[in-house]
């Protein structure tokens with residue numbers, strides 16, 4: 592299962608204004624990328640895919656994927672008072688390493704430190720940025736000194752796209768969304784290996800997501816709210 596975050600990659604405190612968020616919502620509805628009504632009344636900024644959701648994808652993806660795959664389960668505009676680490680899911684198969692000594696950092700150690708940090712940050716006990724001590728070289732590492740093996744960011748506002756068919760997005764559209772957002776947006780992928788994916792790999796089958804619309808997310812991971 593693939594989720595994406597669109598967010599500034601190097602501006603942890605950037606927040607779009609209320610007017611910019613509203614303009615973006617109207618733009619996405621006008622383009623029919625999202626459904627005009629939110630999924631639930633309490634979640635004013637969470638939408639299911641619209642009739643023209645395929646516009647999100649680049650031409651390669653449109654040619655390669657089935658029409659049902661050119662969509663997503665949910666698009667949500669999320670804002671946080673403090674910068675949070677993206678991707679939010681703990682089911683991502685990260686391979687973390689210290690850039691100073693090149694030893695690996697245990698995922699569980701990283702998440703333990705991250706949990707502490709985000710808790711104290713929210714209580715105003717700590718200031719951004721996050722640091723973690725490398726148990727091999729004893730250096731106090733900031734995120735920039737950790738090799739995450741994929742794009743990550745700390746961010747206070749992002750567009751979360753859940754269960755999307757491809758990472759191959761339409762650059763012109765992302766540019767336009769960035770313009771409205773008021774800051775250049777990068778893409779952070781959150782690839783979650785679920786049981787069906789494992790099954791299909793074991794048996795060298797076509798991934799189920801290639802056959803039908805991605806199924807409902809069974810992982811509980813609403814930590815980004």
Ligand SMILES: [Zn+2]
Pocket residue numbers: 689690691692693694725726727728729730
């Ligand atoms: Zn180290």
